[in-house]
Amino acid sequence: xxxxxxxxxxxxxxxxxxxxxxxxxxxxxxxxxxxxxxxxxxxxxxxxxxxxxxxxxxxxxxxxxxxxxxxxxxxxxxxxxxxxxxxxxxxxxxxxxxxxxxxxxxxxxxxxxxxxxxxxxxxxxxxxxxxxxxxxxxxxxxxxxxxxxxxxxxxxxxxxxxxxxxxxxxxxxxxxxxxxxxxxxxxxxxxxxxxxxxxxxxxxxxxxxxxxxxxxxxxxxxxxxxxxxxxxxxxxxxxxxxxxxxxxxxxxxxxxxxxxxxxxxxxxxxxxxxxxxxxxxxxxxxxxxxxxxxxxxxxxxxxxxxxxxxxxxxxxxxxxxxxxxxxxxxxxxxxxxxxxxxxxxxxxxxxxxxxxxxxxxxxxxxxxxxxxxxxxxxxxxxxxxxxxxxxxxxxxxxxxxxxxxxxxxxxxxxxxx
Amino acid sequence: xxxxxxxxxxxxxxxxxxxxxxxxxxxxxxxxxxxxxxxxxxxxxxxxxxxxxxxxxxxxxxxxxxxxxxxxxxxxxxxxxxxxxxxxxxxxxxxxxxxxxxxxxxxxxxxxxxxxxxxxxxxxxxxxxxxxxxxxxxxxxxxxxxxxxxxxxxxxxxxxxxxxxxxxxxxxxxxxxxxxxxxxxxxxxxxxxxxxxxxxxxxxxxxxxxxxxxxxxxxxxxxxxxxxxxxxxxxxxxxxxxxxxxxxxxxxxxxxxxxxxxxxxxxxxxxxxxxxxxxxxxxxxxxxxxxxxxxxxxxxxxxxxxxxxxxxxxxxxxxxxxxxxxxxxxxxxxxxxxxxxxxxxxxxxxxxxxxxxxxxxxxxxxxxxxxxxxxxxxxxxxxxxxxxxxxxxxxxxxxxxxxxxxxxxxxxxxxxx
Numbered sequence: 136x137x138x139x140x141x142x143x144x145x146x147x148x149x150x151x152x153x154x155x156x157x158x159x160x161x162x163x164x165x166x167x168x169x170x171x172x173x174x175x176x177x178x179x180x181x182x183x184x185x186x187x188x189x190x191x192x193x194x195x196x197x198x199x200x201x202x203x204x205x206x207x208x209x210x211x212x213x214x215x216x217x218x219x220x221x222x223x224x225x226x227x228x229x230x231x232x233x234x235x236x237x238x239x240x241x242x243x244x245x246x247x248x249x250x251x252x253x254x255x256x257x258x259x260x261x262x263x264x265x266x267x268x269x270x271x272x273x274x275x276x277x278x279x280x281x282x283x284x285x286x287x288x289x290x291x292x293x294x295x296x297x298x299x300x301x302x303x304x305x306x307x308x309x310x311x312x313x314x315x316x317x318x319x320x321x322x323x324x325x326x327x328x329x330x331x332x333x334x335x336x337x338x339x340x341x342x343x344x345x346x347x348x349x350x351x352x353x354x355x356x357x358x359x360x361x362x363x364x365x366x367x368x369x370x371x372x373x374x375x376x377x378x379x380x381x382x383x384x385x386x387x388x389x390x391x392x393x394x395x396x397x398x399x400x401x402x403x404x405x406x407x408x409x410x411x412x413x414x415x416x417x418x419x420x421x422x423x424x425x426x427x428x429x430x431x432x433x434x435x436x437x438x439x440x441x442x443x444x445x446x447x448x449x450x451x452x453x454x455x456x457x458x459x460x461x462x463x464x465x466x467x468x469x470x471x472x473x474x475x476x477x478x479x480x481x482x483x484x485x486x487x488x489x490x491x492x493x494x495x496x497x498x499x500x501x502x503x504x505x506x507x508x509x510x511x512x513x514x515x516x517x518x519x520x521x522x523x524x525x526x527x528x529x530x531x532x533x534x535x536x537x538x539x540x541x542x543x544x545x546x547x548x549x550x551x552x
Numbered sequence: 553x554x555x556x557x558x559x560x561x562x563x564x565x566x567x568x569x570x571x572x573x574x575x576x577x578x579x580x581x582x583x584x585x586x587x588x589x590x591x592x593x594x595x596x597x598x599x600x601x602x603x604x605x606x607x608x609x610x611x612x613x614x615x616x617x618x619x620x621x622x623x624x625x626x627x628x629x630x631x632x633x634x635x636x637x638x639x640x641x642x643x644x645x646x647x648x649x650x651x652x653x654x655x656x657x658x659x660x661x662x663x664x665x666x667x668x669x670x671x672x673x674x675x676x677x678x679x680x681x682x683x684x685x686x687x688x689x690x691x692x693x694x695x696x697x698x699x700x701x702x703x704x705x706x707x708x709x710x711x712x713x714x715x716x717x718x719x720x721x722x723x724x725x726x727x728x729x730x731x732x733x734x735x736x737x738x739x740x741x742x743x744x745x746x747x748x749x750x751x752x753x754x755x756x757x758x759x760x761x762x763x764x765x766x767x768x769x770x771x772x773x774x775x776x777x778x779x780x781x782x783x784x785x786x787x788x789x790x791x792x793x794x795x796x797x798x799x800x801x802x803x804x805x806x807x808x809x810x811x812x813x814x815x816x817x818x819x820x821x822x823x824x825x826x827x828x829x830x831x832x833x834x835x836x837x838x839x840x841x842x843x844x845x846x847x848x849x850x851x852x853x854x855x856x857x858x859x860x861x862x863x864x865x866x867x868x869x870x871x872x873x874x875x876x877x878x879x880x881x882x883x884x885x886x887x888x889x890x891x892x893x894x895x896x897x898x899x900x901x902x903x904x905x906x907x908x909x910x911x912x913x914x915x916x917x918x919x920x921x922x923x924x925x926x927x928x929x930x931x932x933x934x935x936x937x938x939x940x941x942x943x944x945x946x947x948x949x950x951x952x953x954x955x956x957x958x959x960x961x962x963x964x965x966x967x968x969x
């Protein structure tokens with residue numbers, strides 16, 4: 136029987152898994168540096184969890200289980216997280232700093248940077264109203280880029296505040312804000328001309344209003360924002376952005392961060408800060424995205440609890456790292472390869488291998504290869520040292536240890552191993 | 553909206569995840585010590601993969617996807633592993649030493665030690681015919697027990713060889729071997745009387761044959777096996793057991809290992825060595841099980857390739873560790889908690905926190921708690937040190953560092969952090 140893995144999915148052979156773990160480990164390390172703790176939820180939940188709120192229910196793998204419940208494989212983590220918080224809200228100490236490496240499925244057309252099975256790194260900080268939390272989440276995002284050796288010239292975080300944009304649009308007389316936001320959300324994929332025409336055609340805007348919108352989107356500094364005539368509401372929202380950028384400066388994250396009012400984030404639930412990580416060349420879709428939300432936990436049966444979150448998928452990230460030559464050439468992590476020169480000394484070699492395991496990872500021959508073939512094999516797996524166990528050496532209670540990096544060989548007494 | 557997680561599933565809050573990661577890390581460490589490399593496959597595959605061979609297709613979560621393929625969430629890893637090996641058999645260097653921490657789903661009645669979603673640790677060594685491989689897999693299993701501080705008095709490995717048992721049964725005249733194996737497989741769950749009666753009733757055996765079977769199952773040493781009159785085939789199989797136990801002795805694993813010919817393992821594909829890990833009190837079902845197989849890869853379209861494997865679920869293991877008091881009281885891993893005494897010094901405190909991240913995991917206040925409440929909070933999360941940032945201290949370029957283990961407080965110059 137020949138069966139292939141499903142389209143849009145990946146097998147993780149050891150070399151693939153090493154790269155996957157390299158990314159997972161950068162995620163973990165950054166999150167834990169900032170005091171975030173790992174969480175997870177089941178892969179399968181009641182389909183209602185996503186149907187009621189999520190925008191992804193179309194792409195869900197949903198079905199009836201044997202007990203006649205409509206269940207779905209999670210297309211994202213956030214609703215599960217909100218459910219978990221709502222279920223234990225009283226006993227959980229605020230702020231919650233949670234992260235997860237979340238396996239998800241979405242039924243979409245597989246293409247570059249998009250697969251049906253993927254992992255999404257999520258961090259969420261819940262229970263803090265201050266921009267300190269937004270800055271922390273963005274600083275953690277920047278820390279991930281640093282861990283992966285991505286410079287500010289290669290990727291950056293585009294940051295906005297939905298309230299600022301919405302107030303400014305209102306100020307120039309835009310009435311159907313939601314619809315204009317939807318067009319702005321697509322701006323990156325449109326030519327300048329198409330963007331203008333779309334605005335004009337759909338909402339019968341005059342040129343002045345279109346130029347007004349474009350002027351707003353061209354603002355790239357807080358200073359320029361402050362020069363505008365702002366009402367109280369807008370001034371408060373601009374202050375949020377100002378605080379945020381001040382904190383980011385202290386985090387040494389400023390080089391990675393840019394104000395960009397065209398960032399909308401499709402998801403309805405963001406209410407303030409929104410941000411997306413992009414490669415500078417803009418060859419790939421967003422590497423990550425997130426923002427501040429107010430109603431998520433309440434939407435899932437809990438008490439209202441503000442939060443800030445980030446999601447970063449593994450697929451685009453890995454493609455980007457690959458293109459930039461930033462994926463390391465990872466070898467198997469073997470400290471010692473123990474090479475018995477014949478089966479006669481196998482038991483002693485085994486004993487030696489077991490002793491060496493107190494010091495690290497140890498492999499021993501299982502298939503009776505010749506010494507030459509064992510040396511080739513040890514070399515191919517990147518073993519750091521080879522311990523050659525021979526009859527003569529054993530008679531004088533020693534072995535030959537070859538350092539595979541320097542090529543140096545020396546006799547060592549058994550007792551010293 | 554109030555939605556609960558599905559029955560038979562778990563939410564992993566931080567404290568649950570810490571315990572889960574404690575177990576995962578013991579699995580990883582043991583596997584990597586023996587040179588095993590991590591692999592994984594998609595959670596969802598064509599349902600045919602399990603229907604053709606597995607014994608678990610009844611318990612599968614299977615359904616038609618949006619592209620009209622019958623797909624299933626994996627109830628186990630082995631068929632995916634065999635598919636992966638078959639797909640790249642030519643380029644993969646033997647022996648393959650693979651491990652995986654595999655998320656699985658089975659539709660079963662949830663009960664103690666059995667959930668619908670669980671993780672199964674798998675190790676497989678492929679391409680080695682010698683008992684050296686069987687010994688290595690069992691030694692890795694024992695290493696896991698050691699990592700988890702389980703003594704030989706608390707749990708042990710029951711080891712058999714299917715060929716030995718089958719030959720011995722043939723020798724005393726048993727004809728329907730398969731059926732007798734099925735009854736022996738249930739022996740642990742039956743009273744002595746019921747076991748005898750089941751054998752007698754189902755196969756019209758005389759007392760002599762029943763006692764013969766019981767005598768075989770009572771054999772607990774290789775020496776006793778060798779005392780029997782053995783044909784060549786049986787002698788070869790007994791020699792396998794003898795080699796295996798000799799190697800296990802060298803691995804310092806002997807205390808954990810016992811010969812037990814009643815071990816069958818339900819799964820058809822085992823052809824030689826079979827083993828199961830049990831708690832000595834026999835309160836729980838098997839903690840782990842595995843054995844040698846010959847035809848697995850060929851069954852999935854590859855060339856014949858012998859292998860030895862182990863599977864260990866997280867649910868029984870965790871229950872067992874809990875009962876034995878072997879689950880550690882794990883705290884959040886925070887090296888420094890930075891406590892600004894007021895918002896005026898927040899920016900400086902943030903700068904200090906970011907500097908300290910070069911040394912470890914650092915948390916800082918986000919919600920404006922009083923110093924007293926911050927100290928309580930830092931204590932509750934198990935922070936190792938608290939760095940108190942106050943205005944006066946800052947004037948003389950210093951902070952107060954409290955060691956939370958000793959309770960000692962001292963001033964430290966900023967430059968020294």
